[in-house]
Amino acid sequence: xKTFYLNMLAILLLTGCASQAHLLVKEGGAPFIAGELVHDSxxxxxxxxxxxxxxxxxxxxxxQHETDMRALHKRYYGVNPKHWERIISGLDTxxxxxxxxxxxxxxxxxxxxxxxVWGGGAKPAGVCTDQAGAAxxxxxx
Numbered sequence: 001x002k003t004f005y006l007n008m009l010a011i012l013l014l015t016g017c018a019s020q021a022h023l024l025v026k027e028g029g030a031p032f033i034a035g036e037l038v039h040d041s042x043x044x045x046x047x048x049x050x051x052x053x054x055x056x057x058x059x060x061x062x063x064q065h066e067t068d069m070r071a072l073h074k075r076y077y078g079v080n081p082k083h084w085e086r087i088i089s090g091l092d093t094x095x096x097x098x099x100x101x102x103x104x105x106x107x108x109x110x111x112x113x114x115x116x117v118w119g120g121g122a123k124p125a126g127v128c129t130d131q132a133g134a135a136x137x138x139x140x141x
Contacts, residue, residue, distance in 0.1 A: 022124055022140035024049065030128075030136040037116065037124055037140050039063045039100070047104050049112060049128065049138075056104035056112045064099045096120050104128075114138070 024035030034050040045063060049056040076084040100116045116126035116138070124140040 025139045025141055027137060027139065030138060031130075032128075032136070032138065035138070035140070037100075039098075045100075047100070047102055047114060049104055049114075054106045054108065054110060056106050056110070058102040058104040058114070061100060061102035066097045066099070098124075100124070100126075116140075 020039050022037045024032060024037075026033060031051045032049045033052060036046070036048045038044070038046045043060045045059065045061050047056075047058040047061070073084070097117065097119050099118075100114070102114055104112045104114060110131060112128050112130050114126060114128040116124045118124040126138060127135050128138050129135045
């Protein structure tokens, strides 16, 4: 029985510490044929975008976490106190909005600036802009 609980604890720790990885969804107008966004709790964050003739990478960027507590307080405090308690205790992360702003650079020195946003349960999406100013919509799975 003790082994069972230790195994369960190990599984929870491993899955809880794992990075989130999202693959790029190829779209018609975007020049990227592949890509990946990996984010966890810090310095191992990575964005890779593959164009037919170039690979762009950004590493170590910050993923911002924001929650509009004032709006949530208005919505849940008196109406649904159990839900409000889950939100302020950090157990309900569906209301957190994540965002990334980073610049991915190729080996040749070309740069692509990307802004991505997603909510709890949603997939990252946003816009990447190349040095010429052309903007491309990007979505990740």
